[in-house]
Amino acid sequence: MSKKRWFRLYIERWRDGTFGLTPNEIAAYITLLCELYDHDGILIRADLDLLARRCGMRPSSFRKAFETLTRRGKLTLDGDVITSKAVSEEIESRERLDGKFAESRQKLAEKRNEIREIQQRLPTDTEKRIKTRVLDSSLPPLGAGQSPSVQNFIKRREMARRRSA
Incomplete structure (x- = not known):
């Protein structure tokens, strides 16, 4: 499981991307997105009946919603592996940002150490x-x-x- 327990949700993209979906399809979609983010973008050996229970839906209703989501390109089912292009792109973006943040934190720590060294050499x-x-x-x-x-x-x-x- 991923260390990151959050993901960015762009309201406009979400609203535009879910336009025309039924409430069941939206419920299945957001639940599946959460599952995908929690598993680094890939659900291996996806059990649709288990996912239906997670969504609080009957298996038949979930399968219908899932078929719509895959048909609209929101999700991809390859064998028993579920993925999402949007989730993969967001995870890559998040990793790039984490790298930049880590680099910034490192530079800041180096600057603070330099300042401490200078302060220690100066008389009060x-x-x-x-x-x-x-x-x-x-x-x-x-x-x-x-x-x-x-x-x-x-x-x-x-x-x-x-x-x-």
Whole structure:
């Protein structure tokens, strides 16, 4: 069975492709599509009576619906193997997309690793600011060039530190 438990359903294509089908034929078609997707596009040793039960239909009603679907080219019966061109094409498309997604995920992981390596080599922002203050004595004291309210806050904080020390 396939790992993929979903398939794309294009509403317009579905509506156009099922136009003129009876409710039984539509029920059989969607159930068979689900079975085909679940088995990677091929139903080997297909038991029509079992599939009729899966569809909730009498075997005679199911066979009639199945004949219509094969006659209209929706499904293909070759011996006891059921296939669908549309399902096969969608599975191939999905596999190509999965390959592209895997490639994109790989590139993204490589970029993230590069960024992590660069970040590990760089000093943290705090370390950089401390080193800059210690090494460059020509810098104005902390608080210079700031608004009066910020300067007053810094003075009050310094005074509170001195008192508690």
